[in-house]
Amino acid sequence: MIKAGNRMGLVFFPAFDWAIEPTHPEREERLLYTQDQLREEGIFDVEGIIEFKPDMASEEDIMRTHFCFPDVKSVTTESHLISAGGAIRAARAVLDGEVVRAFALVRPPGHHSMKCVHGNRGFCNINNEAIMIEYIREHYPRKKIAIVDTDCHHGDGTQDIYWHDPDILFISIHQDGRTLYPGSGHVTELGGPNARGKTINIPLPPETSDDGFLYAIDKMVLPILEHFGPEFVVNSAGQDNHYSDPITNMNFSARGYAILNDRIKPDVAVLEGGYSIQGALPYVNLGIVLAMAGMDYSYVMEPDFDADAIRQEKDVTEYIKRLADTVLQNYFNPPPDGQAPDPGEFMMRKKRIYYDTDGIQESQLEAVMVCERCAGVYAVQSVSSVNELSYGIEIPVGACDTCYDEGLKIYNAARSENKFATIQLINRRDRSYVRM
Amino acid sequence: MYLGVDVGGTHTDAVLLDEKGVISSYKAVTDRGNLLSSMSAAIEEVTKNVKRSEIGNINLSTTLSTNAIVENKLEEVGIIVSSGPGIHPKNYSIGSHFNIIPGSIDHRGKIIAGLDEKLLRDAVSGSVQKKLRVFAAVTKFSTRNPGQENEIGDSLSGIADFITLGHRMSPRLSFPRRIATSYYNSAVWRIYRDFADSIEKSLKGLGIGARINILKADGGTMPIALSRTIPVESILSGPAASILGIISLCDISEDSIILDIGGTTTDIAIFASGSPLIERDGIAFAGLPTHVRALKNSSIGIGGDSLITAADGKITVGPERRGPAMAVGGDRPALVDAMNITGSSAYGNVERSRAGIEKIAEAAGLTAEGAAAAAEEYAVGRIREEAGQMLRRINEKPVYTIHEMIEGIEIKPARIFVMGGPAEAFRDRLAAAFGIPVTVPENYGVANAIGAALAKTTFDIELFADTSSGVLIVPNLGIKKQAPGDYTVEKAEEDARNYLAGHVRSLGGEDSGVEVVESTSFRMVQGFSSAGRDIRVKCQIKPGVVMKMHGGVK
Ligand SMILES: [Zn+2]
Ligand SMILES: [Zn+2]
Numbered sequence: 001m002i003k004a005g006n007r008m009g010l011v012f013f014p015a016f017d018w019a020i021e022p023t024h025p026e027r028e029e030r031l032l033y034t035q036d037q038l039r040e041e042g043i044f045d046v047e048g049i050i051e052f053k054p055d056m057a058s059e060e061d062i063m064r065t066h067f068c069f070p071d072v073k074s075v076t077t078e079s080h081l082i083s084a085g086g087a088i089r090a091a092r093a094v095l096d097g098e099v100v101r102a103f104a105l106v107r108p109p110g111h112h113s114m115k116c117v118h119g120n121r122g123f124c125n126i127n128n129e130a131i132m133i134e135y136i137r138e139h140y141p142r143k144k145i146a147i148v149d150t151d152c153h154h155g156d157g158t159q160d161i162y163w164h165d166p167d168i169l170f171i172s173i174h175q176d177g178r179t180l181y182p183g184s185g186h187v188t189e190l191g192g193p194n195a196r197g198k199t200i201n202i203p204l205p206p207e208t209s210d211d212g213f214l215y216a217i218d219k220m221v222l223p224i225l226e227h228f229g230p231e232f233v234v235n236s237a238g239q240d241n242h243y244s245d246p247i248t249n250m251n252f253s254a255r256g257y258a259i260l261n262d263r264i265k266p267d268v269a270v271l272e273g274g275y276s277i278q279g280a281l282p283y284v285n286l287g288i289v290l291a292m293a294g295m296d297y298s299y300v301m302e303p304d305f306d307a308d309a310i311r312q313e314k315d316v317t318e319y320i321k322r323l324a325d326t327v328l329q330n331y332f333n334p335p336p337d338g339q340a341p342d343p344g345e346f347m348m349r350k351k352r353i354y355y356d357t358d359g360i361q362e363s364q365l366e367a368v369m370v371c372e373r374c375a376g377v378y379a380v381q382s383v384s385s386v387n388e389l390s391y392g393i394e395i396p397v398g399a400c401d402t403c404y405d406e407g408l409k410i411y412n413a414a415r416s417e418n419k420f421a422t423i424q425l426i427n428r429r430d431r432s433y434v435r436m
Numbered sequence: 437m438y439l440g441v442d443v444g445g446t447h448t449d450a451v452l453l454d455e456k457g458v459i460s461s462y463k464a465v466t467d468r469g470n471l472l473s474s475m476s477a478a479i480e481e482v483t484k485n486v487k488r489s490e491i492g493n494i495n496l497s498t499t500l501s502t503n504a505i506v507e508n509k510l511e512e513v514g515i516i517v518s519s520g521p522g523i524h525p526k527n528y529s530i531g532s533h534f535n536i537i538p539g540s541i542d543h544r545g546k547i548i549a550g551l552d553e554k555l556l557r558d559a560v561s562g563s564v565q566k567k568l569r570v571f572a573a574v575t576k577f578s579t580r581n582p583g584q585e586n587e588i589g590d591s592l593s594g595i596a597d598f599i600t601l602g603h604r605m606s607p608r609l610s611f612p613r614r615i616a617t618s619y620y621n622s623a624v625w626r627i628y629r630d631f632a633d634s635i636e637k638s639l640k641g642l643g644i645g646a647r648i649n650i651l652k653a654d655g656g657t658m659p660i661a662l663s664r665t666i667p668v669e670s671i672l673s674g675p676a677a678s679i680l681g682i683i684s685l686c687d688i689s690e691d692s693i694i695l696d697i698g699g700t701t702t703d704i705a706i707f708a709s710g711s712p713l714i715e716r717d718g719i720a721f722a723g724l725p726t727h728v729r730a731l732k733n734s735s736i737g738i739g740g741d742s743l744i745t746a747a748d749g750k751i752t753v754g755p756e757r758r759g760p761a762m763a764v765g766g767d768r769p770a771l772v773d774a775m776n777i778t779g780s781s782a783y784g785n786v787e788r789s790r791a792g793i794e795k796i797a798e799a800a801g802l803t804a805e806g807a808a809a810a811a812e813e814y815a816v817g818r819i820r821e822e823a824g825q826m827l828r829r830i831n832e833k834p835v836y837t838i839h840e841m842i843e844g845i846e847i848k849p850a851r852i853f854v855m856g857g858p859a860e861a862f863r864d865r866l867a868a869a870f871g872i873p874v875t876v877p878e879n880y881g882v883a884n885a886i887g888a889a890l891a892k893t894t895f896d897i898e899l900f901a902d903t904s905s906g907v908l909i910v911p912n913l914g915i916k917k918q919a920p921g922d923y924t925v926e927k928a929e930e931d932a933r934n935y936l937a938g939h940v941r942s943l944g945g946e947d948s949g950v951e952v953v954e955s956t957s958f959r960m961v962q963g964f965s966s967a968g969r970d971i972r973v974k975c976q977i978k979p980g981v982v983m984k985m986h987g988g989v990k
Contacts (some may be wrong), residue, residue: 001719001723001724001725002523002527002528002612012836013832013834013836013841014836015836015837015838016837016956016958017837017838018838021963022959022966023959023961023966025958025966027963028958028959029958029959029960029970032958032970033543033544036543036609036838037522037543039521039608039609039610040522040543040576040577040609040610040611041522041611041612042523042610042611042612042613042725044717045610045613045717045725051834052834052837053832053833053834054841056841065469078838078842079838082838083719084839090836100546246963276542282543283521286522290523295523296523296524297526299521299522299523300521300522301521302521303520303521303542303546303548304542315505373637415729
């Protein structure tokens with residue numbers, strides 16, 4: 001019987017009875033052909049590949065990570081809890097030593113979900129990777145974690161959640177936001193004052209092919225990862241960079257995805273987007289599974305693969321080479337944020353967020369304490385077309401005493417006012433997550 | 437009258453029965469060198485006082501194919517495979533004549549690349565040179581499109597005595613399982629055919645003109661004519677015979693655990709709402725997973741002859757067996773020796789048992805009674821542990837819909853049914869360990885033969901229809917036709933039932949109990965508009981017995 005090179009966990013949850021809408025890309029059919037391909041290949045029989053049933057994420061798992069307005073139940077369905085629970089199960093399998101690596105092949109996706117949640121944006125309600133990471137930091141002795149988001153769309157949700165966190169390195173490789181939803185992910189987006197350079201964006205031009213992606217991995221992602229020294233690496237494994245994807249414009253291949261995964265060697269990969277459900281997903285997912293199981297993927301190829309047809313233009317190659325300098329500079333020598341006040345002061349930021357799927361408009365005023373000892377206490381006022389003014393306060397993981405005291409002070413002050421429809425407190429030091 | 441014969445590795449059991457009960461039964465040690473003579477003797481003996489022409493149905497369970505594989509008495513098979521991209525097919529090489537021919541079919545059954553005709557011709561002429569006479573043709577996704585397997589088959593016509601086409605073995609996906617199943621099917625074909633010929637001849641000689649069926653590992657039977665084309669389905673039918681025996685002897689309607697405690701092992705099976713669970717995929721032999729369906733069954737090394745040892749003051753039992761128990765002349769104490777001390781059995785020479793157990797007891801710093809009780813306790817504990825693990829695996833099996841995730845039914849056994857020598861003796865301990873009532877059926881000594889006698893014909897199919905490409909296919913029945921554009925899942929279910937019932941009738945089996953196991957209909961979308969439906973219906977006749985034996989429970 002065929003054997004894996006290393007033990008690998010597969011949390012496969014295709015949610016065959018869930019769709020955003022009947023003909024929406026995020027529909028029942030999405031992983032059907034992937035399942036066919038994996039079954040026909042005999043993946044579930046490979047010695048060393050173990051299939052796990054997802055956990056159900058609990059309300060606490062979500063409240064540890066997000067401010068859900070007005071509450072968790074209003075913005076999630078069972079499908080979201082299972083998908084996030086699938087990511088948690090994958091992490092547990094690795095951290096408990098059941099397997100060396102794990103792939104949460106689950107839907108619905110999550111990487112467009114931000115810290116505050118009022119509904120669905122970019123097909124996402126809650127952020128599967130972030131919920132998994134916060135579960136890990138709560139239950140296991142892991143501090144520094146890196147996320148490499150290789151979905152074609154900028155992982156703006158994950159970026160928002162970790163914008164201020166110096167212990168979480170977030171790297172997003174995506175099609176340039178000037179040409180694709182959600183429009184963000186510019187190379188100058190580098191993280192907040194307490195975490196400069198811990199958010200890294202690598203926007204690639206349309207029609208980037210295997211060469212360009214792998215160049216970005218080798219010359220940008222890997223040196224940064226090596227320097228950061230994460231104790232756990234997560235890959236947001238969106239598959240919409242594929243040349244056949246109907247909603248994007250890139251030229252990445254299934255084998256390219258397998259090589260990319262093999263080079264990053266994530267502890268856990270979590271499926272994100274990818275909507276070429278017949279022509280790409282069966283092959284990309286197979287490639288990723290084989291790479292994560294330490295098996296030969298060199299015979300994986302799309303039926304219509306034609307290397308010449310998707311070879312990248314010379315100017316694309318040149319552009320990416322030039323980009324490398326900026327990206328490395330951003331990490332190793334990030335320019336300071338000129339607007340940032342002194343330590344002990346709050347830095348304010350106004351944001352407007354549009355939830356495309358649900359048509360919701362949100363306005364935020366966020367404040368973070370500039371702090372040299374921790375990620376800084378965080379407070380966000382949020383109002384949207386579906387929720388009145390609400391408030392979220394977070395005392396971060398490893399908060400210093402000052403930030404801890406300040407967080408409770410803000411919370412207590414807010415409670416005595418009659419200004420907010422909902423107030424939520426994430427208190428990571430006391431592991432207390434409350435809503436009122 | 438129904439005749440059942442179970443030629444097992446150790447014993448051959450036979451039973452003749454009718455609606456009123458068991459007419460006669462027979463048990464003898466199997467002559468492993470000559471299964472045919474064991475079987476013929478059993479049939480002759482058990483039918484000697486009846487009118488043989490009045491026997492209507494004979495079901496046979498035989499280890500012939502299993503032994504051929506275990507003892508490597510396999511004929512050399514010319515295997516010709518073709519696969520599109522994925523895991524390289526060389527990883528599934530089996531036997532000494534494994535040919536890979538370029539060609540490719542995708543997961544929708546679309547032909548991506550035709551078979552390389554020249555390389556196919558070379559493989560065929562190479563096989564002729566090597567004087568190969570049996571073949572297996574297997575292509576990836578042949579259950580979506582059997583065209584290339586049929587092409588390979590055609591290229592071998594006139595050369596092969598027998599060809600296995602992968603898609604006829606099972607409707608399910610898994611290229612590696614399809615290869616292994618097809619290989620074994622061809623490799624045992626000739627030895628099985630000779631056996632079937634002899635059985636038919638010998639029954640004729642005895643004046644028995646009954647329908648002859650062969651037992652399968654899924655607890656069903658197949659008519660002997662069909663079994664000649666799928667002989668691999670006759671492997672590992674032994675445990676199924678015992679499980680069917682329990683079904684015919686007892687009224688089981690709830691979630692249950694079935695234990696068959698034998699000489700060297702205990703077989704454990706789980707029933708959900710009174711029906712035995714079937715393995716989701718198929719059984720493995722020689723470490724290779726196949727498409728051969730089987731009842732879910734787990735075996736541990738705890739039996740009457742299991743060795744008792746003492747280490748660090750702790751008594752353990754099995755999984756080793758070192759000859760017979762001391763009570764019947766062995767030289768190391770076994771579980772039945774302990775049972776002789778606790779008084780739960782009186783088997784052979786009890787004094788010899790005592791001598792053996794005392795020695796063990798001394799080593800563990802216990803009294804003989806204490807050590808014997810500890811041995812029984814340990815044995816029951818191991819059975820409890822293994823059954824628990826099996827249940828956990830079943831209850832934790834992955835599911836693929838939110839509905840199943842939320843509404844998933846957990847199996848919670850409410851009763852244990854126990855067969856085998858130590859069954860009665862272990863009744864109380866088992867009841868205490870599991871915390872649920874225990875039933876021990878009477879007649880369990882030949883329950884396996886009763887189960888074999890009463891098994892009904894089973895079969896499973898999958899109908900696959902794609903209304904956008906207009907294809908409807910039932911691979912293992914060889915059906916391929918046009919799917920109308922307005923084809924619905926309801927119509928597909930009706931068609932699947934009819935195909936299956938018709939097929940089983942044509943084999944001379946009963947078409948009762950056809951059930952749809954799984955049925956899905958996915959809207960397929962091209963761009964942002966609907967483009968037909970992907971419809972899949974799994975249909976089966978599940979294992980069961982043609983009638984119940986009454987008064988079998990105490
Ligand atoms: Zn995407
Ligand atoms: Zn601080």
